[in-house]
Amino acid sequence: MLDTFQSALYQRLQAFELDDPNHEFGFTRQLMRNQGWSLTYTQRAIAEYKKFAFLTVVAKHQVVPSDQVDQVWHAHLLLTQSYWNEFCPKVLGKTLHHHPARGGRLERAEFHRLYAQTIASYQQVWGSPPIDLWSPADVRFGTELNMQRVSLNDHWVIPKQYSYLKFAQLLSIIGIIALVTIGWISAAQGSTIEPAASYVSMNPSVVALCSSAILGLIVRYIIRSPDQQPQRPQLDIYQMAYLEGGKARAVDLAIMQLVYQGYLYLNVRHRTFAIAKWLPPEATSLERQLMQQVCLTPSLQDLRRVSQYDMNGLQGSLEQEKLLMKGWAACMGKSLGYFIFITIFSGIWIPVVEQSLGIQISDMSSFTVLHQSIGIATLCCFVPGGRTRWGIRTLIDIKNNHDAYNLAQRFALYGYTVLSGGVLDDLKQIFKAEEDAASSGGCGC
Structure with a gap:
């Protein structure tokens, strides 16, 4: 007033x-x-x-x-x-x-x-x-x-941001790929498109691969249920961070919160942290765990190892709200990772089995088709982040309606790139340096 x-x-x-x-x-x-x-x-x-x-x-x-x-x-x-x-x-x-x-x-x-x-x-x-x-x-x-002034008479202005492909565009791309594939088969067979399509439908391996893709998509639809719930949950900042970026985002958020609130002192040169003051009793479990880890391993690289933190309660709360998949659904969503691991491991034990049994498993067409079918099915089942469809809708709603001036919420949703000003500039610098170091390689020269 x-x-x-x-x-x-x-x-x-x-x-x-x-x-x-x-x-x-x-x-x-x-x-x-x-x-x-x-x-x-x-x-x-x-x-x-x-x-x-x-x-x-x-x-x-x-x-x-x-x-x-x-x-x-x-x-x-x-x-x-x-x-x-x-x-x-x-x-x-x-x-x-x-x-x-x-x-x-x-x-x-x-x-x-x-x-x-x-x-x-x-x-x-x-x-x-x-x-x-x-x-x-x-x-x-x-x-x-x-930003700066640009003469439109001398320059073209092209925006850098491009929207995600819409569903119709995706279908168009899939259709083009299908036509090119059929055309390639047709050329290989020296026939027209109609015989090629008949060839595809009659070839058992092609039928098996297509069936596995359809089966994988059906399973993916089932495990990502539900689509809707009676009301949207009210999530705290750590639940937002976990829903958007998993355990790694939640840990990064805890580091940011402790630095911003003055509980941790940051050493930019060595990428380490020191305790400036102790946490109050109302601090979250993850923040308390992080402070304990600072006493043991103060470097940023060590603090970001998510395996050393207990976040079962955080994960369980999101599963209870049906925002994340759980149980067998979560396993199916990660089945591509299991498939890749087994494929790499099988490259070691298959030659041993072939030598001991005197057969060539890798030359068996049925084994190859089965292996490819499982790979396609697990690829179609893959769910990044393990979010349900309800979880995706909730996350989109949070991003559209969150407090854009709340630093903790913006960090939870978009990561360290939103850090700016004072000690947050330093924290952003070491986050970026850590990621650059993790993504770069050396020849040892």
């Missing part, structure tokens, strides 16, 4: 017009052209600029704008007469200067803190800000800092 002063200020801001009626090409159209925004988006950005200006007067701290609001502010500053003679003295009742960042680690951390305070102040007055006009901190001080 706004008091009398705040209500009068907000009414003055709403009544203030940035567009000069005497100018044919006004402020809004100029902003649209310079930023490449639509009319609706530009009008919304201007409305958010006025809310930002309101906060600069009533908030008890320095206010930091989003990038979009900052662009409106820059454009308004160029209208010097409107800004300094009308807006500041008659609307705001104060001078509002724009201070550019001086750079440096400490100032970057300070801007993150002030931006978080700005979002909190905004939420107290108007609720959650529009995410497309007030980006999360990692975006605001990350990707949005890489």
